[in-house]
Amino acid sequence: MAIAIDAMGGDYAVTVPVEGAVNAVNDFGIDVILVGKQTEIETELKRYNYNESKLHIENCSEVVEMHESPAQALRQKKDSSIRIAVNLHRNKQADAVVTAGHTGASMATAKFVLKSIQGIDRPAIATVMPSLKNPCVILDIGANADCKPEYLLQFALMGDAFSRCLLSVKSPRVALLSNGEEEGKGNLLVKESYDLLKESTLNFIGNVEGKTMFQGLADVIVCDGFVGNITLKVAEGTFDFIKQVLRDEVSKSWVAKLGYLGMRNPFQSLRKRAEYTDWGGAPLLGIQGMVIICHGNSTAHTYRNAIKHAQECVDLGLNEMIAREIMENETLLQTAESKAVVAI
Amino acid sequence: MAIAIDAMGGDYAVTVPVEGAVNAVNDFGIDVILVGKQTEIETELKRYNYNESKLHIENCSEVVEMHESPAQALRQKKDSSIRIAVNLHRNKQADAVVTAGHTGASMATAKFVLKSIQGIDRPAIATVMPSLKNPCVILDIGANADCKPEYLLQFALMGDAFSRCLLSVKSPRVALLSNGEEEGKGNLLVKESYDLLKESTLNFIGNVEGKTMFQGLADVIVCDGFVGNITLKVAEGTFDFIKQVLRDEVSKSWVAKLGYLGMRNPFQSLRKRAEYTDWGGAPLLGIQGMVIICHGNSTAHTYRNAIKHAQECVDLGLNEMIAREIMENETLLQTAESKAVVAI
Numbered sequence: 001m002a003i004a005i006d007a008m009g010g011d012y013a014v015t016v017p018v019e020g021a022v023n024a025v026n027d028f029g030i031d032v033i034l035v036g037k038q039t040e041i042e043t044e045l046k047r048y049n050y051n052e053s054k055l056h057i058e059n060c061s062e063v064v065e066m067h068e069s070p071a072q073a074l075r076q077k078k079d080s081s082i083r084i085a086v087n088l089h090r091n092k093q094a095d096a097v098v099t100a101g102h103t104g105a106s107m108a109t110a111k112f113v114l115k116s117i118q119g120i121d122r123p124a125i126a127t128v129m130p131s132l133k134n135p136c137v138i139l140d141i142g143a144n145a146d147c148k149p150e151y152l153l154q155f156a157l158m159g160d161a162f163s164r165c166l167l168s169v170k171s172p173r174v175a176l177l178s179n180g181e182e183e184g185k186g187n188l189l190v191k192e193s194y195d196l197l198k199e200s201t202l203n204f205i206g207n208v209e210g211k212t213m214f215q216g217l218a219d220v221i222v223c224d225g226f227v228g229n230i231t232l233k234v235a236e237g238t239f240d241f242i243k244q245v246l247r248d249e250v251s252k253s254w255v256a257k258l259g260y261l262g263m264r265n266p267f268q269s270l271r272k273r274a275e276y277t278d279w280g281g282a283p284l285l286g287i288q289g290m291v292i293i294c295h296g297n298s299t300a301h302t303y304r305n306a307i308k309h310a311q312e313c314v315d316l317g318l319n320e321m322i323a324r325e326i327m328e329n330e331t332l333l334q335t336a337e338s339k340a341v342v343a344i
Numbered sequence: 345m346a347i348a349i350d351a352m353g354g355d356y357a358v359t360v361p362v363e364g365a366v367n368a369v370n371d372f373g374i375d376v377i378l379v380g381k382q383t384e385i386e387t388e389l390k391r392y393n394y395n396e397s398k399l400h401i402e403n404c405s406e407v408v409e410m411h412e413s414p415a416q417a418l419r420q421k422k423d424s425s426i427r428i429a430v431n432l433h434r435n436k437q438a439d440a441v442v443t444a445g446h447t448g449a450s451m452a453t454a455k456f457v458l459k460s461i462q463g464i465d466r467p468a469i470a471t472v473m474p475s476l477k478n479p480c481v482i483l484d485i486g487a488n489a490d491c492k493p494e495y496l497l498q499f500a501l502m503g504d505a506f507s508r509c510l511l512s513v514k515s516p517r518v519a520l521l522s523n524g525e526e527e528g529k530g531n532l533l534v535k536e537s538y539d540l541l542k543e544s545t546l547n548f549i550g551n552v553e554g555k556t557m558f559q560g561l562a563d564v565i566v567c568d569g570f571v572g573n574i575t576l577k578v579a580e581g582t583f584d585f586i587k588q589v590l591r592d593e594v595s596k597s598w599v600a601k602l603g604y605l606g607m608r609n610p611f612q613s614l615r616k617r618a619e620y621t622d623w624g625g626a627p628l629l630g631i632q633g634m635v636i637i638c639h640g641n642s643t644a645h646t647y648r649n650a651i652k653h654a655q656e657c658v659d660l661g662l663n664e665m666i667a668r669e670i671m672e673n674e675t676l677l678q679t680a681e682s683k684a685v686v687a688i
Contacts, residue, residue, distance in 0.1 A: 023488075097642050132589070145531040145532075154559075158351065160418075179570050186489065187490045187568070209577050209581075211577040211581040215581075226531040228572060230522075230553075231554070231578050234555030236555045237556065237583075240423060240555070242614060243409070243560040246610050246611075249610030255606050255609075259610075262599050262607075263594065263603035265599075266600050269589065270586060274586075274589075
């Protein structure tokens, strides 16, 4: 078992990916392959002690820059770190890929090189978000801005498999994110998806609203990638807003400063519960392989956890479970697609 | 000048609407008409001192219940409090309406009885949200789940007028809410709307993301009603989540409890900045009239402020400014609509 890491990806390459990889080797005994500019990686590695038999380097000459289009990267940068990492995975030299590089290029490369699981039209990015009770899977958080109902059903099935495999939920409660809880609420996409999910093998519990999604009512929350991106970012933005206002207000008085010291532990617990970094990365579900997408500003700790989760996803047979769930709902998916064709 | 108040609307009717109306009379000298069951209103009014010449009652026999469909309410409840309030407005006996009743029914009634402003396809609900700098107008927050690009342009023009009139912003920075800042990011709706807004008379600054929308980069944020609803509710949900986690953690230790006491003022300031209640209600923009929609759980304070804002919207000529902005962009709007027809 080896995990390929895009050592050139993210805001702090190669320092942070290398540190994360070393930590994964030391803490979990996972074999890693650092894909990137060999000399840079070697220089960085000198700072650490680790089992050298477990850490390999795969040299490459190119890096996908943030301003490049995914299509451009795919066509022109065939020796980029992400492309080589995904190639290693396709050739069975790596069991999974972890990257914090250009998200669009990583997705495009994964989809192009590895192909989708049969029955999946659009791979989706899933992440684990906190709630007052159980952690909850949410998808799609950004791969597909425009969706059809059958895509949302596919996302729901993939999220269900994820929740069963990785969060050990026996019968995940699956919900659609909507602007109201009642059946019949939602935009056209959500309303049509509602009907599909109701007929599926899923434990579909209906809609959840933005306000109640943090209350732990659902184990899997399904939405299109545009809404999913905005949802997560609004939550982050609200968090930052609150932090900033409190910081400004606390700085105005000594009593408040002392109060802040007294509340250090509660604030630390809050930060721990709210941060996704502990989970580490978001898998691109629905491809024949395992690619974990990390935030550009990921820390070494995130990399370390993402590498561990990549291994778990493979070990626990996440993709096999997705394929099984798709098969169990094959007729429903095909009917939905043929309906859509008729509608056009 | 008199404002009609739906005294039967909201979670705490008739107590709270009556108290809010009395406060508006006493604090601002505004004339109000309480529309609802006369005996109930009169009983409630006995608790207060106020200038009786400024507070009137209009009796009605029906109330729209929360489970009813807007269409049903419109067809069958012609003597409901919201219908009578809107009728008073149409007949020029009231200059505006304030309601915390069934949102769908209120919107449907307002649109049906008062009609849209010429050039507006879909009236939209706007609200003022806090940011680290200026308060910011966001719309649509729930009236239209499915939108076309020309609707978003109309929302943008109405938000612009709102910002100029009520928040005294000279050249409002108008932005689209999207999943990325760069041009070309977004779902199909946002991408097409981007092109329209760019060609309009607006001071269009491009896209803002969910994470940065609280930083005060824009004065007007435009989205469809589905995304707008989820955005506001996710912000509320995140706020509640943080409050609950901190509350649980603080209860675990004496040091934290003392700390919390010390931080009372910062928390209070935060609450004040985050709450919309101080602004009071969200106007339904784009109708020939002024209807302010309040949360079902509105307090008397919210009603009082909503009544004041209803008066301001009328006094400051908000609808006249909307009509003017629509006229200035008439050709653009017509081209967009005819393009859409060709596309079908």
